[in-house]
Amino acid sequence: MEIKKRFWNEYQKEIAEDDYFYERSCIRQTFFPGSEATFLKILRQDLGKQIVDDPKIHTCTGIGYHSDIVPFETTMTICARLFSLMNDSELTNYVPSCVTSFGIFNEVLDTWKHFPEQLELTRENLRKATGREFTVPQNIAHPSDIIYHFRKELKEKMKYRLVNKETGEPLRVVEHIGCHYSKIFSEQSVGGSEFPHVLAGMIEEWGGEVVDYPERRHCCGFGFRQYLVMANRGYSIANSKKKFESMKPYKPDFIVTNCPGCAMFMDKWQYTIAEMEGTTYDDQGKGIPVLTYEEMTGMLLGYNPWDTGMQIHQVQAEQLFDKIGIEYDPQDKYTGKSGKFLGEPEKPTHLVV
Amino acid sequence: MDRKKIIIIGGGPAGQEAAYHLALHDYSVTLFEKESDTGGHLNKVVKLFPDFGDADALRKELSGRLINPNIELKNGTCITELFKEGEKWVVKSDGDCACYGDAVLLATGFEPFDATRKEELGYGIYDNVITSVDFESMLKTGKIVNYEGKTPQRIAFLNCVGSRDEKVGNPYCSRACCINTVKLAVCFKELLPDAEAYCFYIDMRMTGQQYEELYRTSQEKYGITYIRGRISEAAATFDNKIQLKAEDTLAGLPLKMTVDMLVLMVGMEASESTTKLATQNNIKGDYGFAASKGLNGHDNQTTKEGLFVAGTCKRPLTLQETLADAGSAAIQIMNYLRSDN
Numbered sequence: 198m199e200i201k202k203r204f205w206n207e208y209q210k211e212i213a214e215d216d217y218f219y220e221r222s223c224i225r226q227t228f229f230p231g232s233e234a235t236f237l238k239i240l241r242q243d244l245g246k247q248i249v250d251d252p253k254i255h256t257c258t259g260i261g262y263h264s265d266i267v268p269f270e271t272t273m274t275i276c277a278r279l280f281s282l283m284n285d286s287e288l289t290n291y292v293p294s295c296v297t298s299f300g301i302f303n304e305v306l307d308t309w310k311h312f313p314e315q316l317e318l319t320r321e322n323l324r325k326a327t328g329r330e331f332t333v334p335q336n337i338a339h340p341s342d343i344i345y346h347f348r349k350e351l352k353e354k355m356k357y358r359l360v361n362k363e364t365g366e367p368l369r370v371v372e373h374i375g376c377h378y379s380k381i382f383s384e385q386s387v388g389g390s391e392f393p394h395v396l397a398g399m400i401e402e403w404g405g406e407v408v409d410y411p412e413r414r415h416c417c418g419f420g421f422r423q424y425l426v427m428a429n430r431g432y433s434i435a436n437s438k439k440k441f442e443s444m445k446p447y448k449p450d451f452i453v454t455n456c457p458g459c460a461m462f463m464d465k466w467q468y469t470i471a472e473m474e475g476t477t478y479d480d481q482g483k484g485i486p487v488l489t490y491e492e493m494t495g496m497l498l499g500y501n502p503w504d505t506g507m508q509i510h511q512v513q514a515e516q517l518f519d520k521i522g523i524e525y526d527p528q529d530k531y532t533g534k535s536g537k538f539l540g541e542p543e544k545p546t547h548l549v550v
Numbered sequence: 551m552d553r554k555k556i557i558i559i560g561g562g563p564a565g566q567e568a569a570y571h572l573a574l575h576d577y578s579v580t581l582f583e584k585e586s587d588t589g590g591h592l593n594k595v596v597k598l599f600p601d602f603g604d605a606d607a608l609r610k611e612l613s614g615r616l617i618n619p620n621i622e623l624k625n626g627t628c629i630t631e632l633f634k635e636g637e638k639w640v641v642k643s644d645g646d647c648a649c650y651g652d653a654v655l656l657a658t659g660f661e662p663f664d665a666t667r668k669e670e671l672g673y674g675i676y677d678n679v680i681t682s683v684d685f686e687s688m689l690k691t692g693k694i695v696n697y698e699g700k701t702p703q704r705i706a707f708l709n710c711v712g713s714r715d716e717k718v719g720n721p722y723c724s725r726a727c728c729i730n731t732v733k734l735a736v737c738f739k740e741l742l743p744d745a746e747a748y749c750f751y752i753d754m755r756m757t758g759q760q761y762e763e764l765y766r767t768s769q770e771k772y773g774i775t776y777i778r779g780r781i782s783e784a785a786a787t788f789d790n791k792i793q794l795k796a797e798d799t800l801a802g803l804p805l806k807m808t809v810d811m812l813v814l815m816v817g818m819e820a821s822e823s824t825t826k827l828a829t830q831n832n833i834k835g836d837y838g839f840a841a842s843k844g845l846n847g848h849d850n851q852t853t854k855e856g857l858f859v860a861g862t863c864k865r866p867l868t869l870q871e872t873l874a875d876a877g878s879a880a881i882q883i884m885n886y887l888r889s890d891n
């Protein structure tokens with residue numbers, strides 16, 4: 198543990214205290230529609246911070262770029278436009294919701310640092326395309342960095358802890374870090390790429406125990422071309438399966454991730470594997486719940502789990518709520534914000550819901 | 551004529567060997583050793599490569615030669631300052647007492663690479679990841695056991711930990727690790743003939759006499775398996791074994807295996823004393839080691855008159871090379887002091 202602490206201390210980054218410009222993800226609002234709204238609520242309501250959620254934001258091109266269909270010059274120009282939107286808000290602290298975007302921005306800024314002519318070229322491209330100018334952000338932090346940064350303050354406001362209410366034991370939590378958060382620019386992460394601390398720090402602070410399992414660093418299964426090219430999808434699910442098999446002996450209570458793709462694939466592939474093989478990775482056939490860090494934070498703060506979008510998960514999270522003692526109304530699970538019943542999804546063949 | 555006095559800093563094999571030769575020729579030698587005993591890293595070794603000679607016997611021979619009226623041994627003394635004052639060299643210790651000499655031999659040696667810097671290999675985090683230094687200590691007890699006290703049935707050695715690695719800033723080869731891996735693997739198999747031993751390497755540099763033969767014997771007689779490839783990550787399994795991921799570059803395939811213990815063959819880095827004293831005298835060379843005047847022909851001299859270097863304070867060397875180098879340094883010092891007359 199002392200060695201891990203030393204590593205963590207070596208990888209500390211500057212995280213702005215307030216006044217953020219938020220860039221929503223292209224895909225998260227479909228996969229986990231409550232997570233981003235939960236993050237904004239935590240920042241505004243619980244932490245009293247200013248954060249601008251600009252409806253004009255757009256893709257960073259990350260998925261296209263990593264699928265080799267968007268050239269880097271285009272990516273740089275589109276990122277520059279996002280920065281110019283931030284400039285419109287007179288803010289300097291950029292907060293991209295998606296880990297892939299976070300990696301893209303770090304890559305773009307690092308390119309401009311080492312190749313200033315590329316920055317000038319990007320300025321020219323943006324000017325020609327939109328007539329806009331831009332300045333680069335003073336600070337870029339992933340939202341998980343911000344939650345980590347304020348984890349102690351949030352703990353004070355939390356209604357629950359990551360503790361089994363029956364046994365009093367800490368919950369065993371698998372933390373999975375998106376590759377583009379720390380594996381590309383480890384110095385831009387909290388805790389480095391080998392033993393990242395960004396989620397582990399939240400888990401430990403809030404009473405849980407981090408599970409270190411052999412395939413901890415392995416890809417979640419998304420891997421861009423592994424999934425996006427349909428013929429490769431066998432690789433995608435094989436990677437996820439490798440992780441589940443590796444973590445199973447530790448009997449994790451849930452998985453938490455800071456990446457849209459990771460949360461999506463680790464959740465949805467559990468359903469697929471159950472359908473294909475009848476296999477689940479827990480003792481009760483329910484699967485291992487997969488939460489985003491915003492959902493985990495909101496859950497402990499006492500937010501209604503159905504407002505944070507927990508019912509959208511493939512592996513249902515009630516087993517986790519019951520362990521912690523989270524209050525929830527099962528009748529409200531599929532009731533929309535308008536009060537109307539949204540309909541109940543079809544039940545899987547094997548996965549117990 | 552006044553007797554010439556030589557100060558030797560470092561009581562490892564290089565310092566001991568040089569002191570012996572100089573004293574034999576009637577020079578007055580003061581030998582400073584920071585530890586309570588001389589011997590340096592040799593004290594941690596059981597058997598020597600490539601002939602499995604008794605390290606203890608050599609240790610006794612080297613330290614026994616220091617019992618000489620011409621040698622004043624100062625153990626437990628850490629030298630903090632080294633400089634020239636007029637015609638004399640001055641060393642100051644942590645106790646702040648000064649010692650004067652006509653020549654100085656820097657024999658401050660190396661430090662094993664700190665394996666925790668290779669975060670992905672899990673040293674200091676996973677119980678059954680150890681270093682070659684830890685393994686040697688275990689060999690001294692005559693028993694190889696894992697953290698749980700059980701006999702390992704499968705063990706892996708990883709070469710070049712902290713050597714030939716630009717990521718940690720050490721692109722150089724540490725010279726001794728390849729043959730040391732072969733030695734340790736053979737020692738392991740002699741203790742546990744039914745166990746499996748795997749060695750991961752970039753390439754096996756068998757440059758010394760009998761090295762290649764031992765490498766071959768280790769495969770033919772002891773059944774040790776060599777895999778060309780570096781381990782990319784190590785992680786503990788549920789039963790506290792170590793899962794390794796590597797690439798077998800000869801087979802062109804990724805490889806995953808589980809072992810009971812992983813031994814990291816740590817390379818050599820300049821010791822703190824080497825870097826400090828070399829810096830004070832503007833003879834700091836690459837990677838913090840002390841620089842000799844020239845690799846060909848002036849390898850024990852430095853650009854500072856009267857300041858000499860021997861052994862692994864210059865660069866990684868094997869024990870055999872270190873002892874030969876120390877003898878050479880003694881001759882260079884004697885020649886210098888004679889010409890000085």
